[in-house]
Amino acid sequence: MKILVPVKRVIDYNVKVRVKADGTGVDLANVKMSMNPFDEIAVEEAIRLREAGKAEEIIVVSVGPQQAQETLRTGLAMGADRGILVKTDATTEPLAVAKILKKVVEEEQPGLVILGKQAIDDDCNQTGQMLAALLGWSQGTFASKVDLGEGTVDVTREVDGGLQTVKLKLPAIVTTDLRLNEPRYASLPNIMKAKKKPIDEKSPEDYGVDVAPRLEVLKTVEPPARQAGVKVADVAELVAKLKNEAGVL
Amino acid sequence: MTASGFDVTSASDVFFEEEHKMLRDQVRRFVEEEIKPHADQWEADGATPRELLRKMGALGFFGIRYPEAYGGSAMDERATVVLSEELGRSTYAGVAITALVHTDMASVHLFNAGNDAQKAKYMPGIVSGEIITAVGVTEPDAGSDVKGIRTTARREGDHYVLNGTKTFITNGVLADVYCIAAKTGGDGPASKAVTMFIIEKGMEGFTVSRALDKHGWRSSDTAELSFVDVRVPAENVLGEEGRGFYEIMKNFQNERLVLGAMAMGEAQAAIELTVAYVRDRKAFGAPLWEKQAIRQRLAMLSSRVEAARQMIYATAVRVARGEQLVREVSMIKALCGELVNEVMYACVQFHGGMGFMRESTIERMSRDARVQAIGGGATEVMLEEVAKRM
Ligand SMILES: Cc1cc2nc3c(=O)[nH]c(=O)nc-3n(C[C@H](O)[C@H](O)[C@H](O)COP(=O)(O)OP(=O)(O)OC[C@H]3O[C@@H](n4cnc5c(N)ncnc54)[C@H](O)[C@@H]3O)c2cc1C
Ligand SMILES: Cc1cc2nc3c(=O)[nH]c(=O)nc-3n(C[C@H](O)[C@H](O)[C@H](O)COP(=O)(O)OP(=O)(O)OC[C@H]3O[C@@H](n4cnc5c(N)ncnc54)[C@H](O)[C@@H]3O)c2cc1C
Numbered sequence: 001m002k003i004l005v006p007v008k009r010v011i012d013y014n015v016k017v018r019v020k021a022d023g024t025g026v027d028l029a030n031v032k033m034s035m036n037p038f039d040e041i042a043v044e045e046a047i048r049l050r051e052a053g054k055a056e057e058i059i060v061v062s063v064g065p066q067q068a069q070e071t072l073r074t075g076l077a078m079g080a081d082r083g084i085l086v087k088t089d090a091t092t093e094p095l096a097v098a099k100i101l102k103k104v105v106e107e108e109q110p111g112l113v114i115l116g117k118q119a120i121d122d123d124c125n126q127t128g129q130m131l132a133a134l135l136g137w138s139q140g141t142f143a144s145k146v147d148l149g150e151g152t153v154d155v156t157r158e159v160d161g162g163l164q165t166v167k168l169k170l171p172a173i174v175t176t177d178l179r180l181n182e183p184r185y186a187s188l189p190n191i192m193k194a195k196k197k198p199i200d201e202k203s204p205e206d207y208g209v210d211v212a213p214r215l216e217v218l219k220t221v222e223p224p225a226r227q228a229g230v231k232v233a234d235v236a237e238l239v240a241k242l243k244n245e246a247g248v249l
Numbered sequence: 250m251t252a253s254g255f256d257v258t259s260a261s262d263v264f265f266e267e268e269h270k271m272l273r274d275q276v277r278r279f280v281e282e283e284i285k286p287h288a289d290q291w292e293a294d295g296a297t298p299r300e301l302l303r304k305m306g307a308l309g310f311f312g313i314r315y316p317e318a319y320g321g322s323a324m325d326e327r328a329t330v331v332l333s334e335e336l337g338r339s340t341y342a343g344v345a346i347t348a349l350v351h352t353d354m355a356s357v358h359l360f361n362a363g364n365d366a367q368k369a370k371y372m373p374g375i376v377s378g379e380i381i382t383a384v385g386v387t388e389p390d391a392g393s394d395v396k397g398i399r400t401t402a403r404r405e406g407d408h409y410v411l412n413g414t415k416t417f418i419t420n421g422v423l424a425d426v427y428c429i430a431a432k433t434g435g436d437g438p439a440s441k442a443v444t445m446f447i448i449e450k451g452m453e454g455f456t457v458s459r460a461l462d463k464h465g466w467r468s469s470d471t472a473e474l475s476f477v478d479v480r481v482p483a484e485n486v487l488g489e490e491g492r493g494f495y496e497i498m499k500n501f502q503n504e505r506l507v508l509g510a511m512a513m514g515e516a517q518a519a520i521e522l523t524v525a526y527v528r529d530r531k532a533f534g535a536p537l538w539e540k541q542a543i544r545q546r547l548a549m550l551s552s553r554v555e556a557a558r559q560m561i562y563a564t565a566v567r568v569a570r571g572e573q574l575v576r577e578v579s580m581i582k583a584l585c586g587e588l589v590n591e592v593m594y595a596c597v598q599f600h601g602g603m604g605f606m607r608e609s610t611i612e613r614m615s616r617d618a619r620v621q622a623i624g625g626g627a628t629e630v631m632l633e634e635v636a637k638r639m
Contacts, residue, residue, distance in 0.1 A: 032260070034274065073267055074274070185279065188309025188322045191271045 001111035038116025076194035077186035083199040098130035103207035128175035138168035276335035291468035306378020319372035325569035337514025342617035343468030355382035358428035362488030383424035385415035396439035421472025443493035454479035465616035509581035579634035586622035
């Protein structure tokens with residue numbers, strides 16, 4: 001079985017993001033970019049399934065600028081077998097990406113697509129679900145456990161009330177949550193080996209998908225600074241404040 | 250959170266390839282996850298644990314420039330610079346030097362001068378981190394002046410008999426294998442009288458006489474070694490008898506580039522955490538960052554560190570192409586050893602009273618930085634090397 005893992009190049013999670021002075025977006029100049037952390041978890045999960053003998057090949061795919069090749073290379077250094085770069089400089093919105101991924105799935109015929117539940121740049125949390133809808137496949141989102149059986153996969157999901165386990169028929173879509181696994185390091189010998197692994201270069205036009213953004217960003221602003229809290233002397237004062245000032249009691 | 254995000258140069262295509270950037274990412278993550286949360290304990294213990302070194306070995310950090318046959322990755326000086334800089338950025342220079350002495354100051358003697366049998370015996374363990382190495386040149390009476398060493402090795406049949414004392418030896422307690430310089434040449438010219446030997450821990454007559462208590466680098470162990478009639482098999486000679494001085498001088502080039510990169514990693518981290526501190530700290534009604542006296546001084550130090558880094562990168566690229574750059578490498582060691590101390594002085598200053606407290610990171614960093622102007626070629630000695638070439 002093949003596993004397809006889409007990976008996105010995003011601002012590194014360590015970076016303190018700054019809004020551009022003119023409010024047109026966030027400042028990307030000289031900022032460190034990395035693989036979306038949820039996607040790293042997806043790559044790790046795919047590798048573990050292959051190591052357990054449940055998958056043969058792992059393909060990483062990224063829709064993004066030329067530099068997204070570095071993100072693919074990171075996936076290859078972790079252990080994926082080959083990569084596909086769908087090159088575009090456009091802002092990638094979930095629907096366009098899902099349409100491209102649908103075409104990739106039709107070409108590659110994977111048994112499982114594992115995506116991150118969301119990308120930490122736009123936090124959309126849509127691509128996996130849209131892809132499942134476009135393909136008409138089952139989906140198990142926010143996975144904290146993936147148990148691959150014969151023709152089915154049990155996905156334990158993190159939901160508001162606790163954990164829910166769903167049994168999906170393959171082929172299926174899984175999106176990863178934070179607690180699914182801890183991604184491995186890419187060792188230096190594996191980084192060097194990754195240089196020799198193939199990356200196919202494609203464009204959205206190759207798949208007949210129009211990636212032009214459907215959304216227009218009007219303005220980007222910093223979140224309001226958090227106000228300092230107040231210390232209360234005792235529970236009585238707290239209750240009084242909640243009643244009289246906050247008006248929530 | 251790194252306040253400055255990232256910096257362009259270390260990701261620049263002018264100096265680096267994709268694999269160097271990936272290595273940088275991996276080392277940076279390793280520093281965040283495996284070093285920073287634990288290193289205060291190692292500072293207290295006076296040494297970095299084996300366990301950590303084996304983890305670094307498993308990730309390939311000890312085999313950067315060594316051939317694949319030994320488990321290495323056959324990369325060039327640029328990758329070494331990345332490792333050094335990122336370990337320096339950890340803010341725990343003691344941990345950094347434990348690793349870097351092993352990779353770039355001690356094991357290089359074995360790799361560069363060793364014969365096939367010696368390399369087959371030691372290199373795989375050196376790369377995996379099972380074998381940790383140290384190098385012993387300095388003695389109580391000879392540091393900068395390498396030709397002045399007094400340790401002797403006298404030939405007796407198929408053995409040499411070693412006598413002498415080494416001091417300030419990094420990894421002196423921890424190491425398994427030592428590359429030790431001794432005089433074999435009798436009264437001939439000093440430059441032709443030095444030979445390097447492989448000494449294993451446990452050889453009779455070889456003892457670690459004491460662990461030294463240091464101003465900084467406290468998570469690195471530093472020792473005094475004693476050799477009393479140590480019988481060393483002749484097969485443990487590294488390279489040719491009498492060629493040791495040249496080997497030491499050659500390996501110093503790599504060592505000094507590495508120390509320069511490590512120092513600039515320390516300097517960057519210090520500037521970053523000081524910028525974060527003064528942005529947060531308020532006095533006279535505004536964050537200290539609003540005072541031009543403070544931010545302009547930090548901006549100038551940052552400019553000088555950036556200039557030094559680009560010189561290191563450019564030199565690494567050229568050395569990787571096979572150029573001999575004694576002048577540039579000596580400049581780098583002199584410049585970076587002093588600059589990192591200027592940076593620390595200013596950063597402690599801008600932390601106010603907190604900079605003087607043991608609980609602040611910058612206090613430790615300022616102690617760690619001091620030796621960068623002394624070890625591995627003191628500033629004055631480096632400047633003599635530069636002056637000779639002017
Ligand atoms: C923490 C630490 C770890 C070390 N680890 C190792 C190790 O692993 N292996 C090893 O072999 N050594 C090691 N060293 C030794 C280090 O390389 C020496 O300390 C260094 O070379 C300086 O030698 P020295 O201490 O004998 O000082 P000296 O040579 O006595 O120098 C004293 C001062 O005189 C100056 N000076 C010397 N010659 C001249 C000159 N010609 N002109 C002008 N000024 C001059 C020096 O610059 C210095 O300021 C370590 C040192 C330290 C502090
Ligand atoms: C060992 C020790 C003992 C001490 N003992 C005592 C004591 O017994 N009693 C007591 O009351 N205090 C004591 N202090 C506190 C000491 O007086 C303060 O640390 C000192 O006044 C600096 O204040 P700060 O630490 O708050 O630094 P900050 O005021 O936060 O200053 C940080 C940095 O910003 C710079 N800075 C501040 N304002 C400006 C400006 N307008 N323009 C440009 N730069 C500026 C400062 O020069 C400094 O470099 C002690 C401190 C130490 C370290």
